[in-house]
Amino acid sequence: MAITYKRGSNNGLPEQAKPEAHLAGLNPTPTEWVTVLHTALDQRDLGLGSYLTTKAGTEHALAEASWTHGFLGSASAYENGDGALVFDDGLTDDAHHSEFFIQRRLHQQPHVEPIIEFIPSFLWYFQAVPRKDGGWYYLDEAGRDQDLVRIRQTESDLIVEIAALPLRRYLAARQRFLVVQYDRVTRIEKVPDPKIDAIDRSDRHHYVFHSGDIGSAKLPGFVRLLGKHLILPLNMAPADLSYPYPRHEQYPQFTIGVDAATGQPIVSTCDPDQLSDYFNDRGTPHYLTPVYFRRDVLRRYTSEPSRYQLDNTRLTCLGLWGMSIGRNEEGLVEAYLGDLGRDLPSAERGHWLSFNETPNGGLDEVRFRRDILGQWYDGPSNPLQSLKTARQQFSTALARVTGQEIYRPWDAADKIAFDGLHMPTGSEQQETDNQILTLAKGVIDYLDVKAIRKLPGADPKGTTINCIEAWVKELAEDPVPLTGPLRLLQGLRSTGVAHPRSKDWQTTLVRAGLDKLQPDEQFVKLLSLTAEALNGLAELAGGQEADAEN
Numbered sequence: 001m002a003i004t005y006k007r008g009s010n011n012g013l014p015e016q017a018k019p020e021a022h023l024a025g026l027n028p029t030p031t032e033w034v035t036v037l038h039t040a041l042d043q044r045d046l047g048l049g050s051y052l053t054t055k056a057g058t059e060h061a062l063a064e065a066s067w068t069h070g071f072l073g074s075a076s077a078y079e080n081g082d083g084a085l086v087f088d089d090g091l092t093d094d095a096h097h098s099e100f101f102i103q104r105r106l107h108q109q110p111h112v113e114p115i116i117e118f119i120p121s122f123l124w125y126f127q128a129v130p131r132k133d134g135g136w137y138y139l140d141e142a143g144r145d146q147d148l149v150r151i152r153q154t155e156s157d158l159i160v161e162i163a164a165l166p167l168r169r170y171l172a173a174r175q176r177f178l179v180v181q182y183d184r185v186t187r188i189e190k191v192p193d194p195k196i197d198a199i200d201r202s203d204r205h206h207y208v209f210h211s212g213d214i215g216s217a218k219l220p221g222f223v224r225l226l227g228k229h230l231i232l233p234l235n236m237a238p239a240d241l242s243y244p245y246p247r248h249e250q251y252p253q254f255t256i257g258v259d260a261a262t263g264q265p266i267v268s269t270c271d272p273d274q275l276s277d278y279f280n281d282r283g284t285p286h287y288l289t290p291v292y293f294r295r296d297v298l299r300r301y302t303s304e305p306s307r308y309q310l311d312n313t314r315l316t317c318l319g320l321w322g323m324s325i326g327r328n329e330e331g332l333v334e335a336y337l338g339d340l341g342r343d344l345p346s347a348e349r350g351h352w353l354s355f356n357e358t359p360n361g362g363l364d365e366v367r368f369r370r371d372i373l374g375q376w377y378d379g380p381s382n383p384l385q386s387l388k389t390a391r392q393q394f395s396t397a398l399a400r401v402t403g404q405e406i407y408r409p410w411d412a413a414d415k416i417a418f419d420g421l422h423m424p425t426g427s428e429q430q431e432t433d434n435q436i437l438t439l440a441k442g443v444i445d446y447l448d449v450k451a452i453r454k455l456p457g458a459d460p461k462g463t464t465i466n467c468i469e470a471w472v473k474e475l476a477e478d479p480v481p482l483t484g485p486l487r488l489l490q491g492l493r494s495t496g497v498a499h500p501r502s503k504d505w506q507t508t509l510v511r512a513g514l515d516k517l518q519p520d521e522q523f524v525k526l527l528s529l530t531a532e533a534l535n536g537l538a539e540l541a542g543g544q545e546a547d548a549e550n
Contacts, residue, residue, distance in 0.1 A: 003209065008196035017186040019198070019209045019225045028204040028232045030164040033150075036180065037102050037116070037160035044156070045185035050101050050231075052119070052176045057097025058230060062201075065208040065227040067181045070096035073103040073117075091119070101178065102160065116151065116160060125170055126244045138166070140245045142347040143307060143317035164231075166244065171233035173241040178231035182207075184224065187214075191221035205229035249346050252353045254291045256337060265358060270341035270349070277338075287338030288372065290363060295331050297355035298425045305420020312382050312423070313367075321345055324371075327423075330361025383527040384421055390534035391443060397541035402454040407446050418442035424520030432519035433497045436526065440493040443530060444486060465490065468537065477540060485533035488512050489526060 003023055010018045038048035051069040053061055061068055070093025077087045091100045099119070106114050116134060126138035128148055136149040148166055152159045171178060196211040207227030213220055240247075251271035259266055268285040269275075275287045301308035301315060309316045316322035323343040326334040333355075340349060366379035398406045410418075417438045424431055447464045457474025458467035465486050472479040488508065496505035509515040512529075514522045 003198050003200035003207070005196065005198040008192055008194045008198070008211065010196075012190070012192070013223065014186070014188065017188055017223050019200075019207070019223075022182070022184075022225060023200050023205075023207060026205050026229045028230050029168075030231065032164050033161040034164050034167055034178075034180075034231055035159060035161050036167075036178070037104060037158070039104055039158045040156065041154075041158055042156040046183070048180065048182050049103070050178050050180045052099035052101045052171075052174070053097050053179050054176060058177050058179070060097045061179045061228055062203070062206040062230070065199075065206050067183065067228070068096045068098070069093070069179070069181065070098045072098055072100040073105070098179070099176070104158065104160075118149075121174070122170055125173060126166065138244065139318070139320065140347065141243070141247060141320070142345040143320045144347070146245070165234070168231065168234040169236070169241065169244065169246075171231065172236050173244075175233070177233065179228055180231060181228045183226050186223050187216075187219040188221040188223060189219055192223070196223060200227075204232075247346070250349065251341050251346075252349050254337065254340060254353060255356050255358055256285055256289050256291055258358050268337060270337050272338040272342045275338050275341075285337060287336065289337040290334050290359065291337050291340060292328070292332040292334055292357045292359050292361075293352060293355040294357055295327070295333050296425045297333055297352055298422070299431075300351065302420065302422045302425055306416045310420075310422050311384070324367075326364030326367040328361040328364045332357055332361060334364045334367065383524055383531070384423065387421075387439075387443075387527050387531040387534075390531040390538070393538040394534040394541075397538040398452075398455070401456075401541050402451050404448075404451050404454070406448055406451045408448045410446070414441060414446070424523055427518040427520045429519045432523045435523050436489070436492055436497045439523075439526070439530065440489050440497075443534070444490055472537075472540065475540060475543075482533055482536045482540065485526075485529035489530055492526070 003019060010020070015021075035048060036050040038046070040046040049067075049069065051072060071088065071090065072093055073090050075088060075090045077085060080086050092098070101122070102116065102118050104114050105117050122128075123136065126136075126148055128136040128138050130136055134151040135147070137145045138148050140146050146163070146166070148163055150161050152161070167178070191213045192211040196209060198209040200207045200209075205227065207225060207229075209223065209225050211221060211223045214222055251269045251274075253267040253269050255265040256268050257266040258264070268289070270291075272287060274282065274284055275289075276282045276284050277287045298310060298315070301310055301317075307318055313326065314322055314324050321343060323335060323339050328334055335344075335352075340352065344352065366377060369375040369377040369379075395405070395407050418441070421435060421438055421442075424435065444464065449464050449467070452458065452464050452467045453460050453462065455467055455471035455474075457470045459470060462470065465483055468486070469479040469483045472482050491508045492505070495502050495508055506515065509522070514525060517525060
């Protein structure tokens, strides 16, 4: 239904004063963004607000165009006629069938910045996380950020928008409707004659448009668009609303083998309910059938160490999901077919499918012995874990010698990066550079030089590694095996990682015997050398402490 002019028309009105553009944009079932609050920060007479109501309350809301949210958004206490205390929490107004949803709350002190307040259940439902700009986001099933609330502020306007589908999901879960109220007065140079009187009404909105005369010499006329419209909840089954995000389970078919006769891949669904197990033979592949992937499948996770945790046996995401993994002798990542359908979020399976490889290199022996044979089996050492253990032992041992902690406290971002050190997901130089930079920062740059200078024999003005080397010499030990790897790490950082590569980069690689290795292999070797050096220094400190006690 279009706007009906009972009297007058929009002829001669400035474009910004006409109501048609706003009315044409009304949509009770939006799928993108919904404006729930709009405040003019200049002298314009414009406002938009919203509140919640029930199905029965929509009829009351649309009965008239004027705002009907009641006394929401402020608490009060008063004595009634019987002398009893009445407390109004400002969250509901039964007379108007209204419930608080959002407001921009001002403070008595004008210099205090107003704050945007939502009904708590809206943010709680999504377990929303605040952004620095005042907006909010939430995590979906896969642990990825999804925008929920965005705030746009200029010198003239403050606009709060909510992602439409999450908003309507919340409305469905609450069994509520959102009433959006709009009021805009536009001053014009000429008073319309005849006066305008128009209406646009349906079962989803109610707006009126009229004109008037305020008697001003400069802008004597005005037009006003006033009304309300509804935002409807999603039409969903109750079971689908138990999560604040859609869950569309899709089980792609992964390659699990090769037909020896035809050379064609053998594929299978990863739906755990369709797979065989030790208790049910469904004539399908077993749940524990190994599936293989190129190792760069993990790159999207190693690039976000604050969100994903990865080691040799498991990939996890913020406690939201996790999947056991392994690596075989060919470096392929191994996962069980059933785990791909049970433990991996549906949104992630397509990513893994794109890295799926035919089996090559056999089973991960460690996982086979542990998971299939049920054996206690440690397997080969993990270079990353060995490095981090060695750093801790080195720190503890030298702290006893110096009488204070030798490492400065972590910056939060650097700690996340160091904890996120990982086995390379490819042989690209850039990934290795980033890993070397993080390793050097965590092992060398975070050393407190003032503490290191307290080592016996150290130069009070010496650099960190020079002080450690002097201490080793003080104990009549050969410093090369113990400090050489630290100098190598620092040298690689300085000659090609943190600065433009120079000819010294290649010279450093040749001297260390790393020049024939791929970048990823260089990093693994560097991990082992650094761990050995730290362990050796820790043992040396322990021996010095034992000698002092004797």
